[in-house]
Amino acid sequence: MLEHEDVIAVHKVFEVKSSVCGRAANATSKxxxxxxxxxxxxxxxxxxxxxxxxxxxxxxxxxxxxxxxxxxxxxxxxxxxxxxxxxxxxxxxxxxxxxxxxxxxxxxxxxxxxxxxxxxLERFENLMLVYVFATTLTTEDEKLFRCPFCPYFEIRAMSDGAMFMRCQAVNCMKASCTTCKLEVPQLDANYQHRRQSARKLGEIEKHYACAQMSVQKHKVERALEMGLNVPCPSCGISGMKDDNCTHMRCLNCNEFWCYFCGKREQDLNKSSTSHGIWAHNVGWPNRLGERCPMYLSQLHETHDWPTDEDACLAMYHRIRTASFLKQVMDELGSEACEQLDEQFSIFKASGFSFQEIQELSSNRLSSILTHGSKVE
Ligand SMILES: [Zn+2]
Ligand SMILES: [Zn+2]
Ligand SMILES: [Zn+2]
Ligand SMILES: [Zn+2]
Ligand SMILES: [Zn+2]
Ligand SMILES: [Zn+2]
CATH class of the missing domain: 3.30.40 (Herpes Virus-1)
Structure with missing residues (x-):
């Protein structure tokens, strides 16, 4: 087991590379x-x-x-x-x-x-303004619809439940499904080519299912996002750690926190035999849940994790993501999830099979690594 002096020594070795354990950030800026x-x-x-x-x-x-x-x-x-x-x-x-x-x-x-x-720059500023609009100016019963192919957007009432949007920008004019964001064909104004119209109608109809599943799709996306990002417990700004220790310093609000259990320094369970955030790492192998390892690779011996920090970080996020996906699967039911995958390939694209979600979410570290969060 690592004693305080050892912990400091290990820390020193990594300090040169460290981005979150203090001094290194200042050192590189010079x-x-x-x-x-x-x-x-x-x-x-x-x-x-x-x-x-x-x-x-x-x-x-x-x-x-x-x-x-x-x-x-x-x-x-x-x-x-x-x-x-x-x-x-x-x-x-x-x-x-x-x-x-x-x-x-x-x-x-x-x-x-x-x-x-x-x-x-012009295009970027347009897009950012739209984004700021979407996040700050729309009210609860309004939603911003953005053309997936150009900067055009419009704000509509939620109750419209609009399945499709037709871009009004003259050099675009594309129609798209507001759920899957794919382009949908547009019918001729006077239905001149009847066979063509029938084919187009068939394609449009496929998107009715998109609209019906849009809320569920959003849940799965939210689970994937929560799995990848770990928010600062004080200010909520998400970040993903790189391959250094589990001690985090928030770059937005300066809070010190533990990446493993997600708690702020003042809420961490600490040993009286050490100081600062390091005291939270003392004796972790026997007290997992209260105390945490300083390096994820230390889980190699006790929990059969990889020896490489990068691979461990990937493992951390896989367990975390699978656990959030499991929450969503339990809520929606497996049949609905299979339908979602058929319509949007959303699970296939996530890199998790249903089997893997089951296995990874029953990992004994699952409840620690989700930090008690629930997918809303
Ligand atoms: Zn380059
Ligand atoms: Zn457009
Ligand atoms: Zn669609
Ligand atoms: Zn913060
Ligand atoms: Zn970065
Ligand atoms: Zn911790």
Missing amino acids: KETLGECMGCAEVVPRDGKAIVCMQSHAICQSCSGTYINNILENPEYNLPPKCPICSLELNVKVSPHVAPSARPDLTHLQTIERCLNPSQ
């Missing part, structure tokens, strides 16, 4: 470069137009093109922009989440806008 690009592994200069998250994950200018195009082409799934490594939201000038006065000072940080060319 450096000339931002480290390696997550795409091509080239060194990223600090003064260049790189995309950087608050945990200093960087994407160099030449690699950022693909990332930016993906955001602009699929805003439905990619806004607000997030770090592809840790899922922390990237700095943007317009954001609905935090009041301007409470926002961290962005002047010294790179905002994503800096990396865009003029036409990308």
Whole structure:
């Protein structure tokens, strides 16, 4: 078992790499470069137009093109922009989440806008405004409908229950299913080509089932999202940890917390034989549920986890995600879940078979790793 001195020593070894255990973040900010690009592994200069998250994950200018195009082409799934490594939201000038006065000072940080060319910037700003609109300006009985193919949007009453939307932007005019976001064919105004119309009607009818399952689909999506993101217990801003220890410092509100059990430092069960957040790690193998390991790879011996921190982090999120999916499956019933998968391939695309969801969610760490959260 690790004693206090050992814990400090282990900590020191990892400190150079650590992003959450203090000092390292300051140390890197003084450096000339931002480290390696997550795409091509080239060194990223600090003064260049790189995309950087608050945990200093960087994407160099030449690699950022693909990332930016993906955001602009699929805003439905990619806004607000997030770090592809840790899922922390990237700095943007317009954001609905935090009041301007409470926002961290962005002047010294790179905002994503800096990396865009003029036409990308125009499109990005349009999309962000729509996003801010959607999250802040719509009332409870209103919903924002966004064209999946261009920046066009409209706000409608929820009670409309609109299955389809037809884009009104002159250079788009596409019709889409508001649930699966796929394009749907449009009928000729005067039904001239009857055979063609019959085929189109058939295609449109397939989307009636989308509308009927839209609430359930949202639940599954929510479970997947909750599995990947672990919110700060104080401010609720989600982030995904990288391969360091389970001690977290929230980059938004500065709270110290435990990634394993999800509790704030003041609520952690601690040994009197040690200090600070480290006291929460003393004697964890015999007191799991109260105390937590400082490194996920320490579970290798007691719980048959991998030896590699990255693989352990993946394991953590697999158990967490499967447990949330199980909650949804229990609520909706397995027949409804199979129908959902048939219509949207939502389980298939998630990388979990129903069998795996059963197995992983009955892992003995499942109840710890979900932090008592329920999929709403
Ligand atoms: Zn690169
Ligand atoms: Zn990151
Ligand atoms: Zn459109
Ligand atoms: Zn559909
Ligand atoms: Zn926080
Ligand atoms: Zn803990």
